[in-house]
Amino acid sequence: MPTPSPTTDGGPPWRSALVRDSWGVGIATGVYGVSFGAISVAAGLSVLQTCALSLVMFTGASQFAFVGVVAAGASPWSAALTATLLGTRNTLYGLKLAPTLGLKGQRRWLAAHLVIDESTAMAVTRDTPEQARVGFWHTGGSIFLLWNLATLVGAVAGDHIGDPRVYGLDAAVGAAFLALLWPRLASRSNQAIGLLAAVVALGLAPFTGAGVPVLAAGGVALLAGLLRPAAPDGPGAVR
Amino acid sequence: MTWVAVAVAGVSCYLLKLAGMSLPPAVLAHPVVRRVADLIPVALLASLIAVQVFTSGSTLTLDARLAGLAFAVVALVLRAPFLVVVFGAALTAALVRLL
Numbered sequence: 285m286p287t288p289s290p291t292t293d294g295g296p297p298w299r300s301a302l303v304r305d306s307w308g309v310g311i312a313t314g315v316y317g318v319s320f321g322a323i324s325v326a327a328g329l330s331v332l333q334t335c336a337l338s339l340v341m342f343t344g345a346s347q348f349a350f351v352g353v354v355a356a357g358a359s360p361w362s363a364a365l366t367a368t369l370l371g372t373r374n375t376l377y378g379l380k381l382a383p384t385l386g387l388k389g390q391r392r393w394l395a396a397h398l399v400i401d402e403s404t405a406m407a408v409t410r411d412t413p414e415q416a417r418v419g420f421w422h423t424g425g426s427i428f429l430l431w432n433l434a435t436l437v438g439a440v441a442g443d444h445i446g447d448p449r450v451y452g453l454d455a456a457v458g459a460a461f462l463a464l465l466w467p468r469l470a471s472r473s474n475q476a477i478g479l480l481a482a483v484v485a486l487g488l489a490p491f492t493g494a495g496v497p498v499l500a501a502g503g504v505a506l507l508a509g510l511l512r513p514a515a516p517d518g519p520g521a522v523r
Numbered sequence: 524m525t526w527v528a529v530a531v532a533g534v535s536c537y538l539l540k541l542a543g544m545s546l547p548p549a550v551l552a553h554p555v556v557r558r559v560a561d562l563i564p565v566a567l568l569a570s571l572i573a574v575q576v577f578t579s580g581s582t583l584t585l586d587a588r589l590a591g592l593a594f595a596v597v598a599l600v601l602r603a604p605f606l607v608v609v610f611g612a613a614l615t616a617a618l619v620r621l622l
Contacts, residue, residue, distance in 0.1 A: 312604070319609045333529050340533030343540075345564065350532055352571055357580060360528030364535070370567055371536035376560040378543020379551040387544070396541040452616030455591025458576040459612030462595045463605050465568040468561075477562055478569035485570035489578045497578075498570045505566030509558060 302415060306406055306422035313344075313402050314430020320347055321438025323457055326448030327355035331439040338435040342428060343400050345464045346370045352457050358495025366498055377404040384408070384416045398424025473512070481505035591616035 317338060324334040329351060337347045346367035353363035378399050384407065387395050403424035410416040448454060469475050485501035492500070550556060576588045591612035598608045 316605045316609070319606060329525065329529075333525060336526075336529055337533065340530070341536045343536055345568065346532070346536050349567065349571060350529070352575055354525070356574055356578070360525045364528040364532035366567060366571075367532045368535040368539070369563055371539045373560050373564055374536070374540045375543035375546075376551065376557070378540055379546060379548055380543075382544045383548055385544075392544055393541065396544045397537060399540040399543065449620070450617060452587065452591055452613035452618075452620070455576070455588040455616030456609045456613040458572050458588060458592050459595035460605075460609045461568050461572045461575060462592065463599060463608045465565065465572065466599045468565050468568075474561070474565045478565050481566040481569040482573035485573045486577055486583060489574060489583060490581050492581075494580070497574055498567065501570035501573075502563065502566040505569070506559065506562050509562040509566075510555065 298415060299418060302410075302418050303422050306419055307426045309402050309406055309423050310426025310430055313427050315434050316344075317431040317434030318438035318441075319456060319460060320344065320351075320431075321435040321440075322442035322448075323348070323355075323438075323453060323460065324351040324435075325439050325442040326453040327351040327457075329354065331436075331443055334439040335432070335436055338432045341367065341371075342397060342431070343371055343374055344431075345401075348457070348460050348464065352461065353495050353498060355454070355457060356494045358493065362495025362499060366495070366502075369499075369502065374399050377401075380404065380408055381416075381420065384413050385420060386413065395420070395424075398428060400424065400427065402427055473509070477505045477509050480508055587616040587619040590619040 320338065321334055324337065324347075325331060329337075334351075337350060341347050341350070349370050350363045350367040353366050354360060378396065381395075381399060381404060385395060398420070403420050406423040407416040407420035410419055442448065442453070445451060465478065469478060481501040481504070484504045485497040488497040488500055572592070576592050577583055577585065579586075594615040595608050595612045598611055603611070
């Protein structure tokens, strides 16, 4: 790992290293906008609608959820509801970030758009508010730029390849959701909730319209989680 | 109608972010708020996986998508990057369909 030069941009010595790390996260995250673009047009959305989702919604899991529910044949409104519910975690991120970033007026409105998993992670782990701000803006900004470019590339490419099933793109949706879920499966209670939600969704699927199983399973699993006493997780916490 | 849903969902997601930046931080202190925020993504993503991989319309099915999901599990255990997980799963399903 090269040592950052403290004098290159006149900023404090930590700055160039943090900016570089932020753009590293931005590049790694941004490029998977290609898969979103390809999956979205495979689901039947137009290139413009796909790009609008990345520009306006700009939160990966919600975007994948929107196109996934549309691909399953549900109405765009259940897609919108599922995407919005998944977006609620960004509210929590904002609550964590607001005191550190200390933004007012237009800058707060702009910053809010960049509140996603990665920009939050790169900001809340810093030692000082100034470092948090640099991490937040550079990570959020680089992801926004690259995610939207990559979405366009994936959507245009996906539009030209014909039947997406030949390339297995229908299987890519489930894999994308699993990759997003994976880091959240560390605790046993989350594993149990995830399993319950999957079973309920499959149990309902033959009897309800598309889109209903996902929302209903989400509700049931949420209720089950809330009714459980907030016991500590781990092998010892068996009840 | 899809356009209206895209716009409504997009704006809703933005307003949720803005609400977090604007609400008093004390909201976060409530344990139920934390628990709900932790559980919603887990429950929704898990049911989305189930529906995406094991149903066609309103029928439960097992097909090449299961092979794609199996590839994804192995790739995630091996800590592969996101793009490898997603496009590897697609390639696996496509190859299984060719057999």
